[in-house]
Amino acid sequence: MKREIPIAITFIVGTVFALAYFIPREPFSLFERQFGDWFGIIAAFAIWLGALNLMKISAMKIARKKPDFIYASLIILSFLVMIFFGFYEGYKGLFAEPQFSYRDAGTGFNWLYEYVYSALSATMFALLAFFVASASYRAFRARNLEATLLLIAAFFVMLGRVPVGDMLTTWMPIGYTMSDWANWIMSVPNTAGQRAIMIGIALGLVSTSLRIILGLERSYLGGE
């Protein structure tokens, strides 16, 4: 039964969603609404599951005094601080007049979000610029035709997406400046490539979905 019930649920839900797309009438619409709500509930629980799992792993790191256990304790501390401000101010705002949210400007939660969380995550993301530059210097080589085409496209798009590209090509006829070339690359070769990838992904998705709905693919249940 541990396998049969999930397979039956997958079959019913998958079939209903597929039919509801092509026949948007009752009773399929009703089932689609119902299953959609269930998905939302499961997704909300998944957020908690993810958070609790992170806590568990971090707590285990601290308990076993693993090399980076200091970072694990920072995770737990940050989590608890945000939770505290979220719940405390959320509760306070619920009974205040006028009501306010814990995310509103002026709350402690918002202060932490804006001046700690935002700044730290933007910093982490900004590191990408340094690695891209380093990689472009050391590894982005015109080794073969494909790599050379990629290099040329990168050259035009990167320069065409910033004003200096047009400044360097003002002498070119109208419609042939660097930004025009960048726009052409994005609209024609890029779109063609993206469409090919999308069609490939869609075909793969359809076949995999069918295998899952029909119970032929069971790896999502674990084991097999």
Place this chain on the structure above:
Amino acid sequence: MKTKEFIVTAIIIVVLLLCKFVLPKPIQFSPTISWIVTILLGLVFAFIFYLTIKGKPVERRIVFLLVGISLVVPFFMQFKLPLKISPEVQQVYDKLASLPPGSKVLASFDYDPPSAPELQPMAEAFVKYAFEHDIKIIMMGLWPQGPQQANQAVEAAFEENPALRDQVKYGVDYVNLGFQSGNEFVVLRMGESFKSMFPSDLNYTPYDSIPLLKNVSNFSNIDWSINFSAGKPGTVEWIQVAVDRYNLPMSAGNTAVQAPMVYPYLNAGQLLGLMGGMSGAAEFEKLTNLPGKATTFLLSQTFAHVVVILFIIIGNVAFLRSRKETK
């Protein structure tokens, strides 16, 4: 901490304190100084080019240092760069500008702080423009951090134009419905009923008590929508559900990384305009006549792009030379 690391950290702290308390604000180089700094950077690159050709590639930390300088120094420069408007950004603006006062716009903020440098300027320009032209905004987010980014955009609009704080009323001119989990299923359910997914707004006000939402039950009551997206769930999910199934007219603002993936929808007419990355945001700011962060950041991005291109060229010249020598 090693002594070297300690010294570097101490120097950074001292420089930051100097910038904060000693140097006059705003720190701005004159055009002459700006040109001198640019030429100096160019000379440094010429030297790196020379070293690389001689078979002595520079270390990673030198590359990092140069990128850091190229990103930070332009913030203090005074170059005025000509900005050409791309057709896809023009399309977003044309759609927004064609909305009559009182129109209802659904804005989904599907991103988090790491993508905010690119997407927040677009969101801020959009919110400012909408407030100044009496366009009503219904805000929401498929990402947990989205509604907070929306609040920041509203605050930025109020800070820049304090008169708006009195003119624009929450619940009447704009509303923040908050975050709902469920990705594309949220969009699917909104196609039939907004209230089913958002029974109350961010401030716990019941849906039916919000004046702006009085006659809004689903997408058919929305005049136009805009999606600020950094990934999944985002623009693609909105197009696949809201645009394809419910014919919602929609434009989007995407990160530069995500924008290429959205072009097929743009060319197919499913998306009415696209702002891609920082340059898209700067173009939108220019069109709305509300220069903001993107216009300032674009110079920095210009330098960064040129630096990366120079590194690619230098690296490849060295590669071709070494290949020739091997033969």
